[in-house]
Amino acid sequence: MMWLSWRQFRVQALFAACALAVIAVYLGYLGSEIRDAYDVYRANCESLADCAQAKSQFRSAYQNTLLFLATGLALIPALIGTFWGAPLIARELENGTHRMVWNQSVTRPRWLIGKVLLVGLAAVLVTGAAAALLTWAARPFDEVVKEQFDAFVFGARNIAPIGYAAVAFTFGTVVGLLLRRTLPAMAVTLVVFLAFQFFFPNVVRPSLMSPDKARLSMTVEAINQAQNLGSLGGGSVIGGVKIPDAPDAWIAETSPLRTADGKTLSSAKFNGCLDSPPKSGAGGTFGDTAVCLSKLNLHVDVLYHPSSRYWAFQWLETAIYLVLSGVLTAFGVWRIRRRVS
Known part of the structure; x- marks a missing residue:
């Protein structure tokens, strides 16, 4: 079962590996450049007045670039849910190829869980690696600017993107299972998850702890x-x-x-x-x-x-997304066992 799932997924995996390699090269270069600029900033920070000017120059040099990269990283889970999650089951049901597997010794839950585990693990690894690279590259900038709670910055650093990738992928998978059509499932996944990415940081995150x-x-x-x-x-x-x-x-x-x-x-x-x-x-x-x-x-x-409280928010939000991902997977197993023919 895993071998068959890998055969179906290998093209997407190769594309993701190539994209991650490009990201690694660019962020490696950018991180080195930011560290050189940080050394200049520290050298010029001889008085409070000099520090203010040096901080402003250092900030303006990289703020837009890092904001653009954070926005791009926020899109990775949405794209994973759209192009990996939504077609995963919808394409099989749409083309009727699921019947061939179900007529073998593989049970429906095992078939679904095998696919979700393989592709879901790849989604988490790709997103986590990209987040780790961006976190490393931006660390000197983040230490100076200290905007770690900004909605885009928070969602593009450390462990939070891992939870985003997991829930986006499982949500796309469940949408595909329910709609049974690839293109509608992809459209619904993209729109709903982008709305969710706006809703959670602005409405839910502030109330996760008492302020x-x-x-x-x-x-x-x-x-x-x-x-x-x-x-x-x-x-x-x-x-x-x-x-x-x-x-x-x-x-x-x-x-x-x-x-x-x-x-x-x-x-x-x-x-x-x-x-x-x-x-x-x-x-x-x-x-x-x-x-x-x-x-x-x-x-x-x-x-x-x-x-x-920064790390408490990171762990809490990631845990919520992982639990939600588990709930979606359990619903998918129930649905495919009871309703899908």
């Missing part, structure tokens, strides 16, 4: 350290704030700007500082706007996770 709470005073310095003021939907909001005692923490939720009595700052006052603040000659990211807002005695309430 800590903090109240941050919106001083000039605090406002200038934020990433943005306002939003497309309007409102007195500020994004990308930092906690002074835990600058590497993951901010899971930030309240609107609030006055000393706890009420949300009115849009009129916020827009007044944003659009036409009094001239003060202040520098910084938001300049006069930061000075104007700081005079209103504002604060925000945040929910956050300390950086020390």
Whole structure:
């Protein structure tokens, strides 16, 4: 059974091995380049002012490249589910070749489990190897920038991609088993899993552990350290704030700007500082706007996770995906034993 499954899978395995070799060569080169740039960054970091400029240069040099690679790695599980998982059973059922195997001594559950184990193991190995290579290449950058909880970065580092690959593959397999048509199964797998990859980090991940709470005073310095003021939907909001005692923490939720009595700052006052603040000659990211807002005695309430919880989130999320993958496999075994003819 394993020999037959390997014969059917060998072309995809060869393609994956070649792609992984190309990835390894490129990330090996990129990792060496990042380490050389990191040495230059450390050498130029002689004072706080020099460090800020050197960090900005180091960050801008590689941020877009690493973000693009993280996005690409996030697509690997989706593609595995689409091109390896969905056709695995659907093609057999669509062409009727499953009947030849079932008329031999091989049982339906054994046939399904054998296929899932062989191709699923390959999916996990390919994705895990690509994630390990990217994690190694980006390590100096991650140590400086410290954005390990960013949705794309978190899903492209260390062990989390292994869980993504497992659940994407088993989900595609089950979809193919249910739909029994290859192309519809591939389309459904791709769309649903991409939506799931957006849903889980933004909705489920923040609630996997109870967050800590903090109240941050919106001083000039605090406002200038934020990433943005306002939003497309309007409102007195500020994004990308930092906690002074835990600058590497993951901010899971930030309240609107609030006055000393706890009420949300009115849009009129916020827009007044944003659009036409009094001239003060202040520098910084938001300049006069930061000075104007700081005079209103504002604060925000945040929910956050300390950086020390990073590995707990990695293990917990990976475990959830692996358990979900096991549940999908068990459902597939039940389905093929009871319903598929």
